[in-house]
Amino acid sequence: DQQVKQNSPSLSVQEGRISILNCDYTNSMFDYFLWYKKYPAEGPTFLISISSIKDKNEDGRFTVFLNKSAKHLSLHIVPSQPGDSAVYFCAASAAGGTSYGKLTFGQGTILTVHP
Amino acid sequence: KAGVTQTPRYLIKTRGQQVTLSCSPISGHRSVSWYQQTPGQGLQFLFEYFSETQRNKGNFPGRFSGRQFSNSRSEMNVSTLELGDSALYLCASSLAPGYNNEQFFGPGTRLTVL
Numbered sequence: 001d002q003q004v005k006q007n008s009p010s011l012s013v014q015e016g017r018i019s020i021l022n023c024d025y026t027n028s029m030f031d032y033f034l035w036y037k038k039y040p041a042e043g044p045t046f047l048i049s050i051s052s053i054k055d056k057n058e059d060g061r062f063t064v065f066l067n068k069s070a071k072h073l074s075l076h077i078v079p080s081q082p083g084d085s086a087v088y089f090c091a092a093s094a095a096g097g098t099s100y101g102k103l104t105f106g107q108g109t110i111l112t113v114h115p
Numbered sequence: 116k117a118g119v120t121q122t123p124r125y126l127i128k129t130r131g132q133q134v135t136l137s138c139s140p141i142s143g144h145r146s147v148s149w150y151q152q153t154p155g156q157g158l159q160f161l162f163e164y165f166s167e168t169q170r171n172k173g174n175f176p177g178r179f180s181g182r183q184f185s186n187s188r189s190e191m192n193v194s195t196l197e198l199g200d201s202a203l204y205l206c207a208s209s210l211a212p213g214y215n216n217e218q219f220f221g222p223g224t225r226l227t228v229l
Contacts, residue, residue, distance in 0.1 A: 034217060043119070043205050043220030044158075089158065100170040101148040101163025101209070103218060108157065 003027045004092050006106035013113050019077040021109050023090030026071065030092040034103065035064060035075045038087045047088075048075070080113045087111070117142065119208050119221035127227045133194040136224045140187050140208030147189040148218060149181060152203040161204075164189055193226075201228045 005024045013019045021035075031052035036044035050057040050064045050073070057064050063076045077084055087110050091103040120139045128134050140147050149161040160173040164183035181191040187208075193200055203225050207218035 036220075041222075041225075043121075043207075043222045046217050046219060049217055091158075098171060100165070101146055101218075102160045102171050102173070103148070103150075103158075103207075104160070105150075105158035 001026075002107075003030075004090055004104050004106040006088075006090055006109045008109050009107070010110040010112070013080045013111065015082055015113055015115050016079045019075075019080045019084065019111055019113065021075040021077075021088050021090075021111065023073045023075075023106055024071060025073075025092055027092070027094065027104075028071070029094040029096070029099075030104070031095055032093045033064070033066060033073050034091045034093075035062075036089045036091060037084075038089060038108070044089055077111075080111075082113050082115050085111055085113050119206055119219055121204075121206050121221040121224050123224060124222065125225045125227075127229060128196050129229050130196055130198060132196050133192065134196060134226060135190055135192045136204055136206075136226075138189045138191075138206030138208075138221060140189070140206075141219055144208035144210050144219070145187050146209045146211065146216070147183055147187065148207045148209070149189070149191050150205040150207065151175075152205060152223070153201075158205070161191065196228045198228050201226060 034049040035047040038044040066073045087108045090106040122137045146165045148163040163171040167183045183189045203223045205223045207220045209216040209218045
């Protein structure tokens with residue numbers, strides 16, 4: 001049961017344009033969401049997070065939007081740079097003792113930014 | 116501040132053997148989580164430790180175990196290795212024991228089982 005889904009396996013964008021990565025979730029208990037970036041042979045790097053009490057969080061070129069009613073979040077990267085080319089993972093966590101330390105990840109989206 | 120470190124980075128074992136992987140969290144971080152990444156299953160949660168106690172466990176067989184020491188360093192052990200255990204094993208640390216904390220990952224240990 002895939003509780004966090006990234007339906008686009010890959011995304012190709014021109015340098016300077018906006019990259020939009022999408023993520024859907026099914027578990028209504030999820031209330032904290034994170035985006036990670038991963039290069040091959042490295043661990044995921046934390047990018048940005050959002051709590052369910054917000055609908056937007058911004059950090060430099062990265063903005064995450066959360067639509068709780070649609071159980072959907074998205075990561076916007078503006079402007080996109082070639083160094084942003086990596087695999088992007090959406091992750092979610094839920095309140096409650098059974099969720100301690102547990103992030104549920106999507107399958108990832110490969111972002112390629114062309115010069 | 117040093118990041119999360121994992122040793123060894125690469126490991127080759129044969130079926131039936133056992134393996135121990137090590138993780139040192141970021142200084143001051145007390146919660147350590149372990150994940151397995153495979154092409155087919157993606158990133159899957161293994162377990163989490165805080166104050167030397169396992170507080171949460173993912174859906175993995177009992178061959179997968181771990182522990183945490185008083186200095187927050189953690190080890191995970193896989194016994195009776197199977198071919199399907201070949202994966203990237205990632206350790207992540209976070210500052211506090213709550214659920215909505217950012218986790219910071221190490222580079223991982225690439226385990227190959229022959």
